[in-house]
Amino acid sequence: MLTVHCELDKVSQRYCIPNGADDTTNDRVLRLDAEAHPLYYINDDDIGTTWISSVFANTAGLDHGVSITIDLQNGQYQVFYIILQFFSPHPEAIRIERKKRDDLNWEDWQYFAKNCSIFGMDNNGSLEKPDSVNCLQLPSFTPYSRGNLTFSVLTPEPNHRPGYNDFYNTPSLQEFVKATQVRIHLHGQYHTTESWCNRCLPLYNDKPFRPGDQVHAYNCKPCRCYGHAVSCHYDLAMDPFPQEHYRGSGGVCDNCQHNTAGRNCELCKDFHYRQAGADLSAIDVCKPCDCYATGTKNKSLLCDNIGGQCNCKRHVSGRQCNQCQEGFYNLQQSNPDGCSPCNCNTSGTVNGDITCHQNSGQCKCKANVIGLRCDSCNFGFKALRYSNEDGCEPCWCNSHGSVNQFCNPLSGQCNCKERVKGLRCDTCIDDFYGLDVTGCKACECNVAGSFSGTVCNEKTGQCACKPNVGGRQCDECLDGYHKVQENRSFVCLPCNCDKAGTLNGTLLCDKSTGQCPCKAGVTGLQCNQCVLHTYNLSVSNLLGCQPCDCDALGTLAGTVCDHVSGQCVCLPQRQGRRCDECKPAPFQQPPPTGEVLNSSVISLSWSSPDSPNSNRLTYQLYRDEAEIYTTEDYYPYSIIIRYELYMRKKVKPAGNFLPPEIRVFQSSGWLSPQPVMESPNENALAPPQTSTTVTDLEPFTEYEFYVLAVNMAGSISSDWISGQTGEAAPVFMPSPSVFPLSPYSLNVSWEKPEDNLARGEVMGYSISLMTEQRFLPPFAQVLHIAEAHELSYIATGLKPYRTYNFTVTLCNQIGCVTSEPGMGQTLAADETQNVFNESLSFKQTIYSASYLYECDFIPYQAAMQETAFQSVLITMETNMA
Incomplete structure (x- = not known):
């Protein structure tokens, strides 16, 4: 829009008439005349055309000027x-x-x-x-x-x-x-007045009036009064350059209004101020100080010209000096510093606040703190500390042991009842125990059964008993022990009952006599002896021992059998446990065989007897009934004395590396391969163990084992056997390999780890895309779940020439493990098509911008006369916001 336009003829709007002329005037020109300067010339991109405003008929119009508004x-x-x-x-x-x-x-x-x-x-x-x-x-x-x-x-x-x-x-x-x-x-x-324009307007006397010439207009210069004066005058003494028009300034504002003062009305009168940065032309730029005399020095009501700060006493604050500084209170005129210190205890105030109520001086206490200065714990609380959010902690006095719930606020000591001690009155004094509603009870420990100089437990009353002594008062023996009196004291000795000889296998005895409860066929204080003519004390025997049943004809009269083995005392030439067998001699010894070596030497050899009576034999060689040679030998199938177990990892089918074998177990003993002839006691020692458990093996790993048997003549080993340990959670997955296929896809591949790392049957893999976050841990997005036989995946829909990180997670039946990220970059894309598209987009933008520059001006109905201001072209560089 424009404020001045060509006025249209009411009859024929093809013509323009002068501004202010009658509608019927013939003084008109065509709107499209060659001399016309229509509105659209202002922005028609033609530097040869101009728009011309109307002529100003007076200085008021000139002072108002021309406004051009562009929408x-x-x-x-x-x-x-x-x-x-x-x-x-x-x-x-x-x-x-x-x-x-x-x-x-x-x-x-x-x-x-x-x-x-x-x-x-x-x-x-x-x-x-x-x-x-x-x-x-x-x-x-x-x-x-x-x-x-x-x-x-x-x-x-x-x-x-x-x-x-x-x-x-x-x-x-x-x-x-x-x-x-x-x-x-x-x-x-030009800011002149009078009919001859030979005098400056009242507010334009910053320089004296000076007529213009062909070069300079010498406009009247305005005084800078900021709208607080209606006139000003020129003061030669104020002007540093009185001989020049465009340098210097001598204007002095007259009668400053609105509480302002100064040469340019830029200051405030006494008892007034203006805010820093305030608009100097505002009517209310100067505001009253309103100083609070009680808080100012010497009751002064003056304030700073800028900001309005009154002159406060030492501990007074606020622009008007009407409040105490932080940490002070009770503003008084008689106080030379204005306010008194709060002296708040920061350990007891909220957030360590040092401020208090402006009038009462009450500090802001924490929940469990009291006092004007917040320096005391409330009743029932103790230990004022800065680090405690509530200031003080509860006394926690024991309700059974304390007189009340209050304690010393500094030490925290509660008021204890008789026979009670402790900070919280929760412990009985020495020789008393069991604090409850009734108080503490006496321990009454047995002097003989408890250690001298000790006290009982303050909660349970248990006395400190000597070894093997029990009972709360230490006045009885523990189970499995019996009491033996010694003068005025006693000791407790172990029962040592033989489980094989006691009823129901009990190990407890009479605590007074020490007698164990024996089976019918067993005797002794500890039930560890068979009665006469019995033997083989056994847990499984209900009577405890079995009869010896010695053969009367083969047994020496008046003797008893061995109570352990049951061996009777045999007569000569008798043998067997019961002495009911004659002693046999070796028999069926094969004759020796001879081989003539030369005229004077014969080589003799022989075999062991068919029925030897021992595993250790002595051979004697006779010639013509005269002994010529004696030797000893072992029976070929002699006693097994040791087993050894060896282990190694299983040899891989295609491997050329033989794992080392290690001995993981050995056991010694005495095992006769011959049948037991008479009794189990023929094997005096226990046979070596034939089983063991091997630990600390690796999960999901095959191992091989063999057993070595050793006797007095040598050793022999078994064949290898194999076995596999169970699964465990996997421990490692190698990083994937990532390589580009196109600007929009990457191939992610991986390898199955070794069995000792997978530690089980692989159930499958999951492939994740890792995305970095600024303030949080990396975000993992699962892209694909692969089966156990799959070892690659193609990630698509990616952006060109960008780096991506992938991880692979392996899972077995027990657990999962995730690899370190593998990194890859997509290929660069062909930008030809992109550039072409961007060019099209750029051209469209230019076309749109060009269209938007076509401004639509709505003309007023006004005539156009001669030129006062002539504007040709307005050009703008814009971007659509």
Whole structure:
């Protein structure tokens, strides 16, 4: 929109008539006349056309100037620069505004002026922030016609804007370039008055009036009174450059209003102040100090001109000095420091706060703390500590042992009842125990059964008993022991009952006599002897021992059998346990065989007898009934004395490495391969063990074993046998190999680990894509579940020339293990098609932007006369926000 337009003829709108002329005037021209300057010329991309505003009939119109409002269609844009080209000379001042959204107010964007004091601003003022606004001084010499003026947001001259070279990392600057509407106001007032324009307006006397010439207009310069005065006057003494028009300043504001003072009404009167950074032109820029005399030094009511801070006493704060500083309270006029210290105990205040109530001085105590200064524990609490959120901990006095629930707040000692001790009154004193509602009971330990100088347990009352002594009072023997009196004392000795000879295998005896309960055929204090003429004390025998049953004819009279073996005492030439057999001699000894070696030597050899009576034989060789040779030998099938077990890992079918074998077990004993002839006691020693358990083996591993049997003549081993241990959780999975197949796919492959690492039958694999997160652990996304025989997977749908990380998880029946990540990068993509697409998109964007630049101006019904301001072209570089 524009504020001045061609006024249309009411009868024929093809014509324009002068502004202010009667509708029936014949003074008209065609709207499309060759001399016409219609509105759309302002932005028709033709530098040879111009739009011309109407002629100003008076200085009021000139002072009002021209406003051009540009509505950017289709929403918000990023505007980086605006170029104005004037067909006529430059105006005195230009103000550019913008709307960031259509529903928001206009915001100042940039000022231009031959002298920025017209706007109350400094020439080429500095930019403190990316979105600051300043006034740029127009050049002293400009073209009379077709002079350009550029407003550029990001250029560094003459004062660089903060962030101009880092636009995309400066959010406030990104907001500063956004606009939906732009308004440009052109000012052309010289600020003179009187009929001959020979006097400056009341507020334009910063320099004395000076007539213009062919080169300079010498406009009247405004005084900087910030709207708090209606006139000003020129003071030669104030002007550092009185002989120059464009340098220096001598204006003094008259009768400053609104409680302001100073040459430019920039200060506040006494007892008034302004906020730092406040708008100096605001009517209420100066506010009353309102100092609180009780809190100020010497009851002063004056405050700082900027900020309004009153002159507070030492411990008083607040702009008006109306409150105590943190850690102080009770503001009093008689106190030279204003307030008294709170002296809060930070161990007892919430979050270590040092502040208190401004009037009472009460500090902010923790839950279990009391006192004006929060320096005491509440009743029933103790141990004030800074680290305790509640300040103090409960006394925890024992309800049975304490008089009440209160304790010393420093030591925590509760008030104990008689015979009770301890910080919490929860322990009986020495020689007493069992604290309950009735109090503590006496221990009454037996002197003979307990250790001297000891006390009983304060809870159970158990006395400290001597070895083998039991009972709470140590007055009886433990089970399995019996009492033996010694003078006025006693000792407890073990029963030592023989389980084989006692009833039901009991090991307990009479605690007074020590007698064990014996079976019918057993005797002795410990039931460890068979009665006469019995033997073989056995647990399985209900009577304990079995009869010897000695043969009366073969047994020596008046003797008894051995109570262990049952061997009777035999007569000569008798044998056997019962002495009921005659002693046999060796028989069926094969005769020797001879081989003539020479005329004087014969080699003799013989075999063992068919029925030897011992495993150790003595051979005697006779010639003509005379002994000529004696030797000893072992029976071929003699006693087995040792077994040894050997182990190794199973040899792999294709392996050429033989695992070492190690001995894992051996057992010694005495085992006769011959049948037992008479009794089990013929084998005096126990046979070697024939079984064992081998531990500390590796899971899911095959091992081989063999047994070595040893006798007095040599040894022999068995064949190897094999067995496999059970499964366990896997311990290691190697990282996968990743290699590219295309810009959008990767091949992930892996190998099955060794059996000692898999430690079981592989059930399957899971392949995961690892994604790094900024503040959290890496995120794993499962892509595929593979069966045990699968060893590769192709990941698709990926992005070109990007690195990805994969892991493989192996599972058996017991557990799972995940590999370290394997890394791979997709191939680079052919960018030809992408570039072509981007070019099409770029062209479409340019076409759209070009379309959006077509501004639609709605003209007012006004006539166009001669030129006052002539504007040809407005160019903007924008991005769609």
